[in-house]
Amino acid sequence: MSPLRRLASQTALYGVSSILGRFLNYLLVPLLTYSFDPAEYGVVAEFYAYLSFLAVISTLGLETGYFRFRAGGEWPPTIVYGTVLTCLILVNGLGFLAFVFWQEPLAVLLRHPEHPEYILWFAGILLFDAIGALGFARLRAEERAIRFAAIKLIEIGANIALTILFIGIARAAHLADPGSVLGSLWDPGVGIGYVFIANLAASLLKLLLLSPQLVDGLGGFDLLLLRRLIGYSLPMVIIGLAGIINETLDRAALKYLLPYDDATNMAQLGIYSACYKLSILMSLFIQAFRYAGEPFFFNYAKQQDARAIYALILNGFVIASVFLFLLVTLYLDLFQYFVGADYRSGLDVVPVLLFANLLLGIYVNLSIWYKLTDRTLMGAGVSLIGAWITIGALLWWVPQYGYWGAAWAHLVCYASMVILSYLLGRRYYPVPYNLKRVLGYIGLGIGLYLLSRWLVSEGWPALGIGTACLAVFGALAGWEIRRLLKVA
Secondary structure (H helix, E strand, O other): OOHHHHHHHHHHHHHHHHHHHHHHHHOHHHHHHHHOOHHHHHHHHHHHHHHHHHHHHHHOOHHHHHHHHHHHOOOOHHHHHHHHHHHHHHHHHHHHHHHHHOHHHHHHHOOOOOOOHHHHHHHHHHHHHHHHHHHHHHHHHOOOHHHHHHHHHHHHHHHHHHHHHHHHHHHHHHHHOOOOOOHHHOOOOOHHHHHHHHHHHHHHHHHHHOHHHHHHOOOOOOHHHHHHHHHHHHHHHHHHHHHHHHHHHHHHHHHHHOOOOHHHHHHHHHHHHHHHHHHHHHHHHHHHHHHHHHHHHHHHOOOOOHHHHHHHHHHHHHHHHHHHHHHHHHOHHHHHHHOOHHHHHHHHHHHHHHHHHHHHHHHHHHOHHHHHOOOHHHHHHHHHHHHHHHHHHHHHHHHHHOHHHHHHHHHHHHHHHHHHHHHHHHHHOOOOOOHHHHHHHHHHHHHHHHHHHHHHHOOOOHHHHHHHHHHHHHHHHHHHHHHHHHHO
8 A cells, every 4th residue: 555545544544533523522512502601611611721731741742752762663662662651650640649639729720719629620631631642642653543543432422422411411301300310410510510520531431441552561661761752752742832822822811811801701712612613623634634644754754755755745635624624614604503603703713713723734744854853842942933923912912803813823823833844844854845736725725715705795605606616626636636646
C-alpha cells in the first residue's frame, strides 16, 4: 500500500472514533442547550477550557517523546513505554492529591464557591485521561487503529448514555415524580454538574479498557532515558500550552473580558461556545489526522521520498478541510438547529472559526520540521508567539467587539503561526510544498462560499445554491485526490 493511502486509511479509522464518536457526543448539544439557559451552559464551556490547559500539563509532552524515542531505536520500545508510564503515574497521582486538598479555595478562586465538588470531579477526569493517553499512544504506535477506535467509541457512548440518563430521563422523571426510582437519580442542586459526572464515569471505563496496555508496560524504567525524554518533551508542554491558549483561552477568559455584568457575560460565553461547536467537524478531522499523522511522520522520516510524500499529504489535507468548511457554511441554515434558539444570535462567527481551524490544520502539517529535527524549543517559540498574539487580540478586541473579537483572534493567531512555521521549515527541513495548489484550493473554497452568500442575498434558494457550490468543489476535489493517490 502506498504511504499516502496508508495514512488516509489510518486517518479514516481514527476518524471513526473521533469524528463519528464526537459527532454523536455533539448531538448532546441540543439536549444541553434546550435544557439549560446560556449562563448555565457557560459553566460547562468554562470548566472544559480549564481542563484543556491542565491536560497538556498532565501528559508533560511525553506522548510525542514516546513516539520519538520508540522510533529512534536507542532503547527497546518496552523500556521507553515503561519509563513514560511510571513518570505519568507519579506526577498525576501527586497532582490529584493536590486538587483534593485545595478544592474549596480553588472553587472560590473560580467564582464557584457553592460547587467545590466540580474541582474533585475534574481532578479525577484529569488523572484518568492523562494515564489513558499513553495507552492510546501505544495503540497508535503499533497501528492498532481498530482497537483504538473501539475503546474511544465505548468511552464516548458511555458518556452520551449517562448524560442522557441523568439530564434527559432522570430530570424529566424527577419533575413528574421526585420519589420514583429514576427521579431519585436527579438532584436539582447538581444540575449541569451531571455533565461532569458522566464524563468522570466514562473516563474511568476507558482506563479499565486500556488496562492490558497499561499493565503490560509496568516494570520497565531507565533514568537516563527519562532525562532524555524530559529534555525533548518539556518544550512540547510549552507548545501544547500555547496551543491551548490559542484554542480555548477565549472561552476561559470571556467572562472576565466582556464589559457586562456576570450573568450577561456567562450568557454570551454560552452562546459563543454553542456556536463554536458548529465548527466541530473541522476540529475532529484535524484530531483524527493528528492521531494518524504523528506516528506516520516519525516512522516514514528515513525514507528517500519522505519530503515529497509530506508535500502531497498537505495537498490532500487542505482539500478535505476546505470541503468540510463548505459543508458547514453552505448548510448553516440546517446546522443551526443543533443549538437552541437562544444561542443562534452567534451563528455569524461560525465561518470565521471554521477557517481559523483550517489554518490550524495546515500548521499541524507544517510543524514536522521541528519534531523531526529535534528543534522542539524553536517550535515552542512559534507557539508562544501565537499565544501572545491570541492574548493581545483578546485583550484588545473582546471588550470592544464581544465574542467576535475572540473569533478573529483565532484566525489572526493561526495565520501568523502558519507563516512562521513555513518560513522556518524552509530553512531547517525543506519540504517541496506546492503553494500554488494549496492556496488555489483555499481560494476556490472561499470564492464559492462568498458566491453562495451573494446569490442567497439576491433571492436564490440557500439550499439549492449551497448544494451546487459543494458539488462543484466536490467534483474538482475528487479528481485531485485521485491524481494525488496515483502520484504517491
